[in-house]
Amino acid sequence: MIASRGNDAEKDSPDNLSLAGDGFDTVVRAKAAVEKKCPGVVSCADILAIAARDVVAMSSGPHWTVELGRLDGLVSKSGSVAGRLPGPDMRVRELAAMFAKSNLTVLDMVALSGAHTVGFAHCTRFAGRLYGRGGVDASYDPAYARQLMAACPHDVAATIAVNMDPITPTAFDNTYYANLAGGLGLFTSDQELYADAASRPAVTSFAKNQTLFFEAFKEAMVKLGRVGVKAGKHGEIRRDCTAFNT
Ligand code: HEM
Numbered sequence: 334m335i336a337s338r339g340n341d342a343e344k345d346s347p348d349n350l351s352l353a354g355d356g357f358d359t360v361v362r363a364k365a366a367v368e369k370k371c372p373g374v375v376s377c378a379d380i381l382a383i384a385a386r387d388v389v390a391m392s393s394g395p396h397w398t399v400e401l402g403r404l405d406g407l408v409s410k411s412g413s414v415a416g417r418l419p420g421p422d423m424r425v426r427e428l429a430a431m432f433a434k435s436n437l438t439v440l441d442m443v444a445l446s447g448a449h450t451v452g453f454a455h456c457t458r459f460a461g462r463l464y465g466r467g468g469v470d471a472s473y474d475p476a477y478a479r480q481l482m483a484a485c486p487h488d489v490a491a492t493i494a495v496n497m498d499p500i501t502p503t504a505f506d507n508t509y510y511a512n513l514a515g516g517l518g519l520f521t522s523d524q525e526l527y528a529d530a531a532s533r534p535a536v537t538s539f540a541k542n543q544t545l546f547f548e549a550f551k552e553a554m555v556k557l558g559r560v561g562v563k564a565g566k567h568g569e570i571r572r573d574c575t576a577f578n579t
């Protein structure tokens with residue numbers, strides 16, 4: 334969450350530019366409140382992990398214990414993001430390879446993708462499926478494609494976003510998986526989870542059984558929370574989440 338400096342911070346990478354400012358503000362405000370009572374103890378990385386847990390619980394999703402003790406990084410580079418985040422146009426093989434690098438299985442990947450049961454996506458991230466050379470992507474349900482084209486016309490402003498789960502956009506539930514079976518997957522990376530035989534059984538079972546989804550999601554979030562954790566001389570507890578300590 335290091336503030337932009339010469340447009341070269343992690344926040345400035347193309348994939349991160351669309352992240353909503355109020356998310357960053359929430360972490361900064363929580364950090365300020367914690368520092369008042371208990372200075373120098375809780376890292377910004379831990380606050381972010383707790384905030385992710387809490388927003389899921391607040392949207393009637395599952396609740397889990399966050400492993401704590403991460404340190405904040407000492408480096409923030411725009412150029413370090415490319416190639417390390419999955420893209421919305423990726424298919425299962427590529428996605429699975431990327432998650433595997435972080436010790437996450439296909440089951441973890443399908444469960445974590447269920448986070449797209451809430452939240453927004455900008456039109457630019459899926460416009461290729463609506464206005465590509467071959468016409469509308471045939472894996473979209475036709476009525477859903479029409480709805481997306483109405484919300485995201487060809488010349489739409491880069492700021493316009495739509496719900497990722499068109500049916501229950503504010504509830505953290507398993508509707509995302511039922512959507513995939515009905516051609517309501519917003520990104521290729523969503524829809525392909527249903528199309529590909531390697532991931533489809535998990536999609537089908539999460540669509541049928543929300544408890545199974547919640548258990549798998551909790552487990553996968555704990556595993557995700559262990560990825561790239563900084564310790565010892567590789568990190569610090571920032572006083573201000575937007576700046577390295579001086
Ligand atoms: C499987 C690979 C994934 C891909 C390709 C992917 C891709 C994307 C894209 C392109 C957006 C839209 C961003 C925007 O337009 O502003 C998005 C939004 C979002 N993603 Fe993912 N994502 C993936 C996995 C995950 C995981 C693992 C989580 C969390 C556990 C997650 C949680 C979210 C949330 C909550 C949003 C909404 C953000 C908002 O409302 O501002 N995604 N994702």
Ligand SMILES: [Ca+2]
Nearest residue numbers: 450498501504
């Ligand atoms: Ca939902």
